[in-house]
Amino acid sequence: MFIGSEEIDLKLVLIDSAQCFHWTEMRDGSFAAVVGGRPVRLWRAADGIHAEGGMSAPELRRYLDLDRDYAAVAEAYAHIPAARRAIELYPGMRVLNQPAWEALVQFILSANNNVPRIRGLVENLSRALGPEFEIGGQAVCGIPSPGRLLDCEEEELRAMGTGYRASYLTGSALAVAEGFPLDELREMDYEDAHELLTTLPGVGDKVADCVLLFGCEQASAFPVDVWVERLLRSWFGIECGGNRTRMMREARARLGEHAGLLQQFLFHAARMGDMEL
């Protein structure tokens, strides 16, 4: 199935840029995952991106953010040296629109953790509790639903390596199972959505912004982790005494409605060592 011929670097977006941690690269160079309970495989052909599996082309176009005009975003930030530079570095970068629940689980696990280990934890959880499919001749497992997480004792989650985040997972799963309006965050004002998300256990200001940016189409959400903090200091002169919440507010105020899209370029540049800090 043909998805589109827009510019996108699948490996960068799905594997290397730490917006999600559950895609795998197959031996033939295609990429597989379960998204929203359905298996998907994506690959690049001569004419563009193709897919097979349970998602429709429009759904995949939205997931991969193919309908956004990134050239316009680049232009809007072109007067800011750090922004211009980071955006130029990764022409194939796109910001995913994941199911909110999947972003929530993955970024609860991301707290005070590193990318390879986050990936391992997501895999452990998915293999043990998630839905399993076969695609491209290989088994793929999805991120477990709230109900599946609640079927499981906190101790078992801990045994999968989640550590103290186990209680956050069960706590947030319970809240969602009992009606926390995850799907309404998309239509809410940023401020309201952010405040509501931080009522969930394991969700502070930073994880909330990751869920909003990668799972709720809130393009202004601006997660500040250690890498973005360093870059904000060195390239923007934003210090705020090292208080990341204040740095986030200042960056959002300066960068506007697409601040979060830019954040993804800045984050990757800092983490890859492609911009001096």
Added chain:
DNA sequence: AGCCAGGTTTGGC
């Protein structure tokens, strides 16, 4: 051994 990783929570002022 000690520090770091896409931080959050808790308790004390």
Added chain:
DNA sequence: GCCAAACATGGC
């Protein structure tokens, strides 16, 4: 409101 310490885990 701000601040410090505790929190699991694994790699270097």
